[in-house]
Amino acid sequence: MNTTLPPRLRLDRITKAFGGVHALTDLSLDVMPGQIIGLIGPNGAGKTTTFNVITGAYRASSGTVLLDGQAVTSEPPHKIARAGIMRTFQNIRLFSDMTVWEHLLVAQPHSGLAVRRLLPMRFSNRKTIERAEEVLEFFALGNVRNRPARTLPYGLQRRVEMARAVTARPRLLLLDEPVAGMNHDEAEAIRALVLRLRQGGLSILLIEHDMAFVMNLCDELYVLDFGILIAHGRPAEIRANPAVLDAYLGRAA
Amino acid sequence: MPGAGPGVPKTRSNATPTSPISFWDAFVLIQQLVNGLTLGAVYTLIALSFSLVMGVLGVLNLAIAELFMLGGYFGFAILLARLPLPVALVAGMAGAALVAAIVERIGYQPFRGAPVVTPMLSTLGFSIILQNVATNVWGSDPLQLSDEVLSGRFNIGPASISAIQLVVLSVTVLLVASLAFLVQQTSIGRALRAVAENRDVARLLGVPAGRITLIAFMLSGSLAGAAGVLIGVHYAAITPYIGVEVGLKAIAVMVIGGTTRIWGSLIAGPLIGIVEVMTVAYVGSQIRDFVVYGLMILILLLRPQGLLGSGRGDQSQRV
Numbered sequence: 001m002n003t004t005l006p007p008r009l010r011l012d013r014i015t016k017a018f019g020g021v022h023a024l025t026d027l028s029l030d031v032m033p034g035q036i037i038g039l040i041g042p043n044g045a046g047k048t049t050t051f052n053v054i055t056g057a058y059r060a061s062s063g064t065v066l067l068d069g070q071a072v073t074s075e076p077p078h079k080i081a082r083a084g085i086m087r088t089f090q091n092i093r094l095f096s097d098m099t100v101w102e103h104l105l106v107a108q109p110h111s112g113l114a115v116r117r118l119l120p121m122r123f124s125n126r127k128t129i130e131r132a133e134e135v136l137e138f139f140a141l142g143n144v145r146n147r148p149a150r151t152l153p154y155g156l157q158r159r160v161e162m163a164r165a166v167t168a169r170p171r172l173l174l175l176d177e178p179v180a181g182m183n184h185d186e187a188e189a190i191r192a193l194v195l196r197l198r199q200g201g202l203s204i205l206l207i208e209h210d211m212a213f214v215m216n217l218c219d220e221l222y223v224l225d226f227g228i229l230i231a232h233g234r235p236a237e238i239r240a241n242p243a244v245l246d247a248y249l250g251r252a253a
Numbered sequence: 254m255p256g257a258g259p260g261v262p263k264t265r266s267n268a269t270p271t272s273p274i275s276f277w278d279a280f281v282l283i284q285q286l287v288n289g290l291t292l293g294a295v296y297t298l299i300a301l302s303f304s305l306v307m308g309v310l311g312v313l314n315l316a317i318a319e320l321f322m323l324g325g326y327f328g329f330a331i332l333l334a335r336l337p338l339p340v341a342l343v344a345g346m347a348g349a350a351l352v353a354a355i356v357e358r359i360g361y362q363p364f365r366g367a368p369v370v371t372p373m374l375s376t377l378g379f380s381i382i383l384q385n386v387a388t389n390v391w392g393s394d395p396l397q398l399s400d401e402v403l404s405g406r407f408n409i410g411p412a413s414i415s416a417i418q419l420v421v422l423s424v425t426v427l428l429v430a431s432l433a434f435l436v437q438q439t440s441i442g443r444a445l446r447a448v449a450e451n452r453d454v455a456r457l458l459g460v461p462a463g464r465i466t467l468i469a470f471m472l473s474g475s476l477a478g479a480a481g482v483l484i485g486v487h488y489a490a491i492t493p494y495i496g497v498e499v500g501l502k503a504i505a506v507m508v509i510g511g512t513t514r515i516w517g518s519l520i521a522g523p524l525i526g527i528v529e530v531m532t533v534a535y536v537g538s539q540i541r542d543f544v545v546y547g548l549m550i551l552i553l554l555l556r557p558q559g560l561l562g563s564g565r566g567d568q569s570q571r572v
Contacts, residue, residue: 055457086459106443107458164458
């Protein structure tokens with residue numbers, strides 16, 4: 001990786017405590033531009049908490065979140081989103097009665113005059129609409145564009161959530177279990193989408209329990225256990241790491 | 254004034270159960286329907302005002318009753334300065350929206366994390382303060398319009414509709430249509446719906462939920478303000494206490510329509526307006542509130558989610 005660039009995302013010694021319980025302890029993590037990084041670990045390891053800290057939903061107890069070298073740690077969630085960090089959710093959180101098309105508009109920032117916001121859509125920013133069309137095509141959602149989200153099958157809902165997260169042209173995409181509940185073919189389709197998104201310059205940090213998916217897709221993995229980073233390396237290294245095996249299997253035995 | 258709906262005659266129809274239905278009876282009935290619709294239109298506007306804040310934030314903004322009253326006074330101030338009615342309407346809406354913004358910043362925003370009863374109590378506090386301010390500024394006696402803003406009646410078949418009633422009805426239709434358009438078709442409306450359904454997710458998508466909340470309060474305030482101007486010119490009089498009774502009835506309208514679906518008010522508003530006017534005309538004003546609130550309880554017993562409520566609760570689109 002090019003070492004002259006600042007990392008797209010850097011977590012610098014992040015600690016998050018709820019009362020006396022440490023959900024995350026001194027977590028440091030880098031995502032370089034164009035990388036796909038996996039965040040894995042047993043249930044309750046602090047993976048989703050990490051996402052919540054990055055997006056500003058939780059305020060870190062200590063440590064810094066840097067996006068392209070800029071600290072965003074104390075910004076409110078909507079500013080962090082506008083700065084270029086978008087996410088999807090482990091349990092899909094679409095707006096149930098909004099159409100697919102509306103999901104692609106609602107996530108985009110509104111540029112230009114405030115008065116525009118009161119005008120019907122065809123008068124709103126042409127770039128907004130062009131971008132929504134582009135994303136609709138990229139995710140092959142054209143034939144369901146006017147369907148309310150709640151009427152879509154599960155797999156499509158996942159795709160709409162990814163599409164919604166991508167429309168605002170984020171610099172970093174956080175995917176929370178993107179292939180949970182999917183069969184092999186569906187997971188393969190998502191893998192192809194993620195790779196294409198990376199080609200478009202997006203950096204991706206993802207949480208996933210499907211080991212085959214993670215090992216095939218990610219450049220590097222970070223392994224959390226009880227909020228502590230226990231391993232970091234390429235998939236092959238992680239597979240052979242005794243501490244990781246212990247975290248996953250040791251307690252189960 | 255709080256005793257009767259607008260335009261309701263104080264005498265009862267002479268019809269007895271045994272006499273055949275005369276032309277006069279039909280005339281009175283249609284006339285009462287028009288009067289009921291006019292009153293219902295005002296209820297609808299205020300109920301939508303309540304619903305907007307309720308839908309986006311899940312909070313009952315009790316100050317809306319007084320925003321309605323203040324809107325009426327702002328409109329009267331303009332009319333008394335001999336400016337035309339449209340200016341008064343705009344002034345009533347803008348003034349009420351401004352006060353709504355103050356209520357949001359002081360009475361809601363600081364208590365956002367608190368249990369819902371806290372912001373509700375603080376808006377109740379605002380409500381009482383605003384009523385007090387109005388009493389001190391304009392006095393507790395009714396403020397009268399010296400001459401009619403609009404005179405004239407139009408005959409539609411056997412019934413007649415006054416110019417004022419026509420204004421009340423058409424302005425209401427216009428405002429409801431504008432609100433529907435705003436909510437469904439514009440980017441502000443989309444942001445409102447997003448925040449209404451899931452504030453946290455909306456923020457994570459970059460929607461500035463705080464600003465959207467303020468806009469919801471102001472939109473809501475402007476509807477209440479418009480209703481105040483309309484009912485003020487309809488009665489040609491206004492008092493600082495008009496908000497209490499009308500506001501409570503508008504809450505009933507919202508609940509009957511279904512708090513999870515704001516458009517339920519479009520059915521419930523005219524329904525309550527007509528029931529109220531009919532009760533006064535054919536039975537007597539002494540049981541008016543008994544009938545109106547009795548109907549509310551009856552409807553809620555049969556359909557706890559309201560007429561249009563979906564029963565899916567928080568999962569459904571509320572705005």
